[in-house]
Amino acid sequence: MSATDNKRSLIVGLFVFIGLIILVAGILVIGTQQNKFSKNIKVTTYFKDVKGLKVGNNVWFSGVKVGIIKDIAFEGVENVRVTMNIEEKNSQFIRKDVIATLGSDGLIGNSIISLVGGNAQNPQIEEGDVLTSGPSGGMEQMMGLLQENGANLSTITQNFAKLSQQMVDGKGTVGALMTDDGIATNLKSSVTTMNKVMSDANVAVNNLVALTQKLNSNQGLIHDLTTDTKVFASLRDAAAQLQGVTQTANALVENLNQTSARLNDKDNAIGVLTNDPDAANEIKQILKNLNTSTEKLDQNMEALQSNFLFRGFFKKKEKEAHKEVEEIK
């Protein structure tokens, strides 16, 4: 074999070798990325509708790819069994109570299975576990919500249409308001009245304002009453004095009471005078006796004037009286 042949063999060998390395590297990378070589555990779940999920699609847990879909097969009517390969190294973080939901890895992306939830107290998933499937989130949920919103909107517009029709027909309060002339007139007069009432109220409020302003100003009785401490003190004194006066009056009335009570008794002079009929009779008798005495005394006095001993005295007195009358004349 010549040197050239050797060189060529070497080059061809190297060339083919590198080419094969590219192939093997590619296969290894694909295998590693798609879990062909890593140890997997197989778990299953059941869906009514897998929504275009395909074998080889990814399985996510907390947004991290943990496995791929291994198999999709019908198990019964509306019951699709989905078998997943979960990487063993990641399975320790996935609990038996995770829920498998259908999702998508982007707006127009592939369908995926997303594992959500899982209580840390529960044991990790094992080979052959059957996971609970849940309602799909994300895009599907959004679409569902949109659908619901659409239905609601349609109901609302229908109601509005009914309502507006009734308004046009003059049914109901609003309809009557809009179409009945009588109500409009009433409303107008009500508004006018209301306006008047409001203006009156305005005046009243203005007066009130003025009053309160006065109250607040440093004049007037109420201000003095409410603010001047001296007035209050004098008032207190006055009240105290009044109290004293009433007490005195009270005592006086008490005494008067006692006095009047004594008047009713017979153990004193006035009481006897006013109450005792015997005493009254005696006094009547005394007065009779006095009358008789004075008559007799009159007679005695006339007799005395005629007595000679006293005649001169009386004549002198008569003359003096005459003199006085003439002087006046």
Added chain:
Amino acid sequence: MGRKINSLLLEFANIHRFLMRFFREAVSPPYEFKEIIRQCYEVGWKSFPLIGLTGFIVGFVFTKQSRPSLEDFGATSWLPALISIAIVRALAPLVTALIASGKVGSQIGAELSSMNVTEQIDAMEVSGTNPFKYLVVSRILATTIMIPVLCFYIAAIGLFGGYLSIIGQDQLSLLSFFTQVFDKIAFIDVFAMTLRAIVFGFTIGFASCYIGYNSSKGTEGVGKAANSAVVASMFIVFIEELLIVQLLAVITPLIT
């Protein structure tokens, strides 16, 4: 008309005989390793610069041209996924096969037909060497081996070209690029690429050898053979591409 059909059927019979002879000669000793290596060197190493450059340009340009379509969707981040599928599934084997048809096919066709014209093949037979084994088997084996190898190179170079095109406008690390690329392709794609490359390689070698080996005598026969080798190779490659795509569409769901 009848004669035309007759000659066509005769041609098919010849092709079949040629094919059977190839398999028979290929498995029976003695093996012409030295000649096979030499042909591998010619087919693989000598074609590599041309095919490699073509692959790079195809990857670069394809990515560049795909960008506007994806930009309309705001999905330029999907470029790696797109070019990975395009290059690995279709472009790498096809580009390799087409360029190799032009370079290797014409070379084989011209070589063999000129040997035929100058009666070297007859001379070989007289001298006791098996010309079929030495000339045809070695060449067909060389293309069948080297076209897949070239195809692997082209896939890698084409993807790298695509990466260069992407980082011209976006920020993307090589690692992230290749992660996205390999996320989208599966074993079936690599298998399909290898299958295509092997079939295409065999086709180029076989068609070129058949045409060159059975060329008409005379100097014009050489040019005609070189031309026919290229045209026939390319044509058959496209037909095979069509068939393989159909076949893969059937077997892909069965495998995955």
